[in-house]
Amino acid sequence: MWNKSKKTRKSKTRKHVRSSKPLKPRKRHKRKKATFDFQKWFQKYWKRMLIFILIVGIIVGAVIYLTLPRKNIACFPTGKEKSISELNQIIDQLTTNKTDSLFRNQAHLFVNAGEKYRVDPALLLSIAMLETDRGTSPVLKKFNNPGGIMRTDDPSQFEEFPSLSHGIERMAWILRSYYISEKRFTPQQIGPKWAPSGAENDPNNTNPTWASQVDFFLQKFGGITYQCLEQKEKIPEKP
Secondary structure (H helix, E strand, O other), X not given: OOOOOXXXXXXXXXXXXXXXXXXOOOOOOOOOOOOOOHHHHHHHHHHHHHHHHHHHHHHHHHHHHHHOOOEEEEEEOOOOOOOHHHHHHHHHHHOOOOOOXXXXXXXXXXXXXXXXXXXXXXXXXXXXXXXXXXXXXXXXXXXXXXXOOXXXXXXXXXXXXXXXXXXXXXXXXXXXXXXXXXXXXXXXXXXXXXXXXXXXXXXXXXHXXXXXXXXXXXXXXXXXXXXXXXXXXXXXXXX
């Protein structure tokens, strides 16, 4: 039998020939560190920064303005004022024929309100004596209103207070806030604003003599003795 010789296949293998030249190391690209360019940033955002600073400045200034006490006028005792007992004696004399007066033995309420709101108690008491017919008017007895104070929401109606003390304090607060703050210290200076001539709530036309009538009581109580000065003091809150 004829035997065909088998040809052996030689495995084809690639021979790796090492180069005699040394391999060059790969270059690694270094990452550039991010740097903050203030000049470019400022040129881009300076307008926004300016607006922000202005807004913050306005807010801070407004807060300071609203919280710091403003200059206003306050009146302080000088040591020449009459004592509470002396004022009560004068009230008794002025109400001899009006024994139902609610001001009898109540001088301490006017003194306390005057000291709290920096208003001369003698002035406060004098105005109240006139406005209430020496402490006997129906408005005083019904509403505890010693100054003829009208309601802000309805000027045709009288303001009502829970107590006589509360009404006197409101009267003192009004005098300090709207009269003494405008340098109106005497009945002659207060009268044109407190009781203007021709007012609708003065049908008997008694307002023109308001100042002289208040001054009559004021002289009985020893006159104005408090000294009024400009102070950085907050006016107490409305009672």
